[in-house]
Amino acid sequence: MKKQKLENYQNAVKDVKSKVKYDGSHPELAARLEKEILDTNPGVKWDDVAGLSDAKRILQETVVLPLFMPEYFQRIRRPWRGVLMFGPPGTGKTLLAKAVATECGMTFMNISCSSLFGNWYGESERLTRCLFELARAHAPTMNFIDDIDSLCKHETSRRLKSELLVQIDGLNNSNSTSGKMVTLLAATNFPGNLDEALRRRLEKRIYIPLPYFETRKELIQINLKSIELAPEVDIEQVAQKTEGYSGDDLTNICRDASLNGMRQKIAGKTIHEIKNILKSEMLKIPVTMEDFLEAVDKIKPTVSSGDIQRHEKWYSEFGSS
Numbered sequence: 001m002k003k004q005k006l007e008n009y010q011n012a013v014k015d016v017k018s019k020v021k022y023d024g025s026h027p028e029l030a031a032r033l034e035k036e037i038l039d040t041n042p043g044v045k046w047d048d049v050a051g052l053s054d055a056k057r058i059l060q061e062t063v064v065l066p067l068f069m070p071e072y073f074q075r076i077r078r079p080w081r082g083v084l085m086f087g088p089p090g091t092g093k094t095l096l097a098k099a100v101a102t103e104c105g106m107t108f109m110n111i112s113c114s115s116l117f118g119n120w121y122g123e124s125e126r127l128t129r130c131l132f133e134l135a136r137a138h139a140p141t142m143n144f145i146d147d148i149d150s151l152c153k154h155e156t157s158r159r160l161k162s163e164l165l166v167q168i169d170g171l172n173n174s175n176s177t178s179g180k181m182v183t184l185l186a187a188t189n190f191p192g193n194l195d196e197a198l199r200r201r202l203e204k205r206i207y208i209p210l211p212y213f214e215t216r217k218e219l220i221q222i223n224l225k226s227i228e229l230a231p232e233v234d235i236e237q238v239a240q241k242t243e244g245y246s247g248d249d250l251t252n253i254c255r256d257a258s259l260n261g262m263r264q265k266i267a268g269k270t271i272h273e274i275k276n277i278l279k280s281e282m283l284k285i286p287v288t289m290e291d292f293l294e295a296v297d298k299i300k301p302t303v304s305s306g307d308i309q310r311h312e313k314w315y316s317e318f319g320s321s
Contacts, residue, residue: 054321111143204320244301
């Protein structure tokens with residue numbers, strides 16, 4: 001039965017070709033990974049990421065400059081093997097990774113650990129090995145592994161993690177000898193779940209905190225850049241009222257506030273009457289300060305003070321920025 005399933009799986013993927021010249025031993029796995037995780041142009045610019053100036057500076061030093069100045073980053077100045085971004089959910093970790101890849105013109109491989117879990121014994125290790133072979137074929141490449149802490153949970157994950165550690169150890173050698181730069185960037189909301197071996201390979205460990213006041217103002221402005229605002233809207237007041245909110249929370253507030261005018265416009269109308277409202281008329285409805293205050297009142301922050309304390313404690317013990 002298992003043999004038949006394996007043959008069916010192999011037959012399903014044997015005709016799939018990788019989009020680049022892949023000379024590894026598992027072309028069918030390469031094609032599968034390429035389909036699931038490859039993003040050759042994430043399309044996110046630095047300006048799309050509000051605040052986080054320290055994180056941007058560190059990522060520029062660890063990823064951007066080694067790509068543009070490879071002669072300088074040799075021997076003791078060699079690029080860091082891996083970079084970890086940790087912090088509460090919704091603070092912009094994935095967005096940062098995409099911005100770095102876009103600004104450097106790198107291929108972006110957005111990897112969830114589930115993409116590396118195989119159906120058969122040993123397939124997870126082959127997928128992990130294939131991932132780095134594929135990254136070199138697409139180089140310069142950023143391998144971004146989200147929720148990397150999930151590799152430290154059970155037996156299958158531990159075997160996958162062992163192969164990942166081997167591949168991370170080989171990054172410096174392959175980057176310097178082949179000239180094909182592959183960078184590993186990882187993210188987690190639970191840094192305390194990482195074991196010592198993985199922490200040691202992720203040599204730079206950057207804390208991505210909740211947005212500060214100025215960053216919240218910038219985030220709100222980015223979210224509303226194409227929306228009509230009423231003259232009385234006070235972005236500073238909204239930013240003051242949203243202390244403790246994550247970037248995702250602020251996006252939800254802006255989204256809810258921007259829909260409020262439409263809600264009021266269609267209140268009490270039938271579907272037929274709503275269809276007859278001119279689109280231009282609907283688009284001209286401005287977002288008011290009252291809309292924002294109502295949205296802030298309805299939408300509560302998703303990150304608790306306990307979460308923040310947990311991350312700050314881990315940063316004080318293991319941070320490396």
